[in-house]
Amino acid sequence: MPERKGHYTVALSSRPTILGYAAVVGKKEGEGPLARYFDAIYQDTTMGEKTWEKAESALQKEAFTRALDKAGFSPSQVNFLFAGDLLNQNIASTFGLRESHIPLLGQFGACSIMAQTLSMASIFVDSGAADLCSAVTSSHFCTAERQFRYPLEYGGQRPPTSTWTATASGSVVVGLGGNGVRVADVCIGRVVDLGITDMNNMGAAMAPAAADTLYNFLQDTGTKPSDYDLIVTGDLSAIGSSLMKDLMQRKGYTFGEEYNDCGLMLYDRQTQDVHAGGSGCGCSASVLCSYILQKMEKKEWNDVLFIATGALMSPTSSQQGESIPGIAHLVHLVTTAQ
């Protein structure tokens, strides 16, 4: 049963298990340093579909189906599906998962969705509201560019602070018992807005939210960064993760080798022309659902904080002069049942 631990953290006493997981990615992600950890790499990122949006839906369907297959369940056994994406009205999820016929609770937290959906799935399972839940999210470079920036054909210049939206999807299946990585705690983030208005510098907009959530969790649990094998933020990338470390240092916390960021892990920044790094819901989702969970299953890491970060603006809010609010949700993953 879920129990409140401090002001922000919820401890999950049954430690729900990630019974299956999968990450599927596009060509560029498949050329990066994590290639061998992915379940599938699609050279054709249209996925054979007529539009980029339908391609992103297809990616989500693939990740969802593969995770469920690996867990050994059929869709009819899943009680709830927690899913969301960056597209207007969550259409990648809605259309991608439409045929699953599973009760759907659409989630929105921009690029923090993997942590949000995994948190919800874990709380539902821990509480008894569900026996089995799926969590899934995605992003696609071409849908995100069209919706948030410029049509691809325009060939807009990308400034050095910009990040590259991952073409990727990740999914997990959460239940009780069995073998797999466990969810020990979740810490849901608040909206934090320090007034950043540059849509090409999302890392800076999200860094304060990541620092806020991590600080709240460390305070609630009385732990420090070095207590964990890995503390990984969602997609702050180069600029944001540096800012996050600065903000945490001001609050008295320093990081060693245990800190990393999914946006810095998915691509080789030296050779892959991604500027500040990777971003998008699919970035943290695909890194979690491949490299991180595989390393944990091998017990190379036993205690991990996964903090996915989201920038909650829309093109409309930015055109109306609004700043970019950030949010970050944290999931504490462990390899032991107690």
Added chain:
Amino acid sequence: MPERKGHYTVALSSRPTILGYAAVVGKKEGEGPLARYFDAIYQDTTMGEKTWEKAESALQKEAFTRALDKAGFSPSQVNFLFAGDLLNQNIASTFGLRESHIPLLGQFGACSIMAQTLSMASIFVDSGAADLCSAVTSSHFCTAERQFRYPLEYGGQRPPTSTWTATASGSVVVGLGGNGVRVADVCIGRVVDLGITDMNNMGAAMAPAAADTLYNFLQDTGTKPSDYDLIVTGDLSAIGSSLMKDLMQRKGYTFGEEYNDCGLMLYDRQTQDVHAGGSGCGCSASVLCSYILQKMEKKEWNDVLFIATGALMSPTSSQQGESIPGIAHLVHLVTTAQ
């Protein structure tokens, strides 16, 4: 603690309480038959803001603040905020609730959001994951027209099947014990898509989802429509609610006087020129958070099924030839603690 009841329904054994609620609406809604039940009616639907989107955020902030005040709590006492709206990337919620500094779990289910956020808040409270949660949603005629249909200045003709998006927001505060209407069960809906493609006939697109969720709930609980004082759908309006009744009749269920639809309750269809009726997240939210909950507090109704319905398309999906998937979530409200 939440307990599964049948395949789709979750029973909440503590029956979380709606400790406070509020509905705020615009001028047109304030001229309708429910006027005297609302907490505030704004003659100026700009809310003094420079854009319609900021006005919708202001509406949400009003509903959230009033509900919390009525419940006698401050924002710092709320553990989680479940909020969402129709706007791209949920900006009405994000910007409207940004200053509350409450951990936020953004929800998306189109016009089903009031039932979705209330369900989530109730499950979290019942499970022990939270002591106190807020749920809030909104819609605004002018933001919805701009985003989903035509610029207002264009003066597009509205066909008879179309509905009028409510300018309204509703919010509830959910906790344990105390006085107020109780949440006994929730039933989360699946995506149902029978192939409707007409964006001006959302009622028809959502009716099959409403029938699916209601049927699942009645089967899970072994009850029939006449067991309830009121069964109220979200915003099917005239065409959709008639279709829903037909679909239920084919499954062996008939309705008497106990059935109604929020889209038929919010406006006077004879005089207010709303065509098929009202719609939008704010429609079911404002009818629930005024008329329905007030009638229940007076024990005029003791057993109510609130089924908010959503159409999960985006302009992009419709332009790409996709049909309109529907979804509906059900909340079973009662006036007794056991």
